[in-house]
Amino acid sequence: MTDAADMTRPKRIIVGSGAEAREIAILHRPATRRGAAAIVWLGGYRSDMSGTKAIELDSLAKRLGLAAIRFDYSGHGASGGEFSNGTISRWLEEAVAVLEDIKPKRVLLVGSSMGAWIALRLVQELGRRKRAPAVIGIVLIAPAPDFTAELIEPNLTEAERRSLDERGYFEEYSAYSPEPNVYTRALIEDGRENLVMTGIIxxxxxxxxxQGMKDPDVPYRHALxxxxxxxxxxxxxxxxxxxxHRLSRPQDIEKILAATTALINE
Incomplete structure (x- = not known):
């Protein structure tokens, strides 16, 4: 299914200043068609831009002559910074900075899991800015907007609450990595400042x-x-x-690529 994606050396930009400065790695494939839009990949919590879905979308962009923009949030993949410092506001700031650096005229956002939350907040932020790219469509894969308030906080155990109070974080088994998921008090508190499911979006x-109906991490009712x-x-x-939750099987990828292509062609 996949053409070999062109994996070039990432471009790097600095986001933030002083103690908040971090180096963000970007892979940018320029469009080969004049005026073509850019597919922008927004990954999930602890994922990176080298995953199956990101590479498949890059290959789709190549076949259609579109631009493709991928990047790693701070604390993820090839980017710098500490994962434990990550918050929705921080990762959103990085997404905005990437677009300001590349300067695409038109974008189609593809957000996976937490990346769907970033995508919805990014649309809001771009709407407040002059000379921002036009968002022509959004594809949300297993979307987890507001997951800290909707999916984590209501289900915290007493031990997890105590760990948040005493250590500032708690750990949770991950089915996708030998390392546990880490959720910080800063992430949860910042999440309350970035909620999108509070009114009309x-x-x-x-x-x-x-959305997968057998998603163990984000119930399909969250998408509804x-x-x-x-x-x-x-x-x-x-x-x-x-x-x-991953939706990375060949049949899932086909659906994601079809949805993306349909929005590009509208």
Whole structure:
């Protein structure tokens, strides 16, 4: 299915200043068609830009003559910074900085899991800025907007609450890595300042959501709830009956690429 993606040396930019400065790694494939949009990949919590979905989307961009923009949040993959310092605000700032550096005119955002939250906040931030790129569509994969408030806080155990109070973080088993997931008090508190499912979300563009019904991390009902907050947009929700959280099987990838291509061609 995949053309060999061109893995070039990442470009690096500095985001923040002083003690907050961190180096962000970017892979940018320029468009080969004049005026073509850029597919922007926004990865999930503890994922990076070398994952299957990111590479498949890069290959799609190459085949269609589009630009492709991938980057790693601070504390992830090839970027600098400490993962434990990460918050939604911090990673959103990095997403904005990447677009300000590359300066695409038109973008299609593809957000996976936590990246869907970043995508929805990014649309809001771009709407407040002059000369920001136009967002022509959004693809959300196993979207986890507001996951700190909606999925983590209500399910904290007494031991996890005590760890947050005493150590400033708690650890949780990860099915995707030998290392545990780490959730900090700063991430949870900052999450409350970035909630999007509190009122109507106006993206101004079509949205396609793909959600596995056997997702153990983000219940499919969370995607159904998200749709309720997008009444002003053209929204398509694809529920994949046997899909998990990653949605990285060949049949899942085909659906993601088809959804992306459809939005590009609208």
């Amino acid at each position: 106006e993206t101004g563009c079509p949205v396609h959501i793909l 709830k998200l749709v309720e907050f997008l009444p002003a947009d053209d929204v398509v929700l694809t529920l994949i009956r046997d899909g998990d």
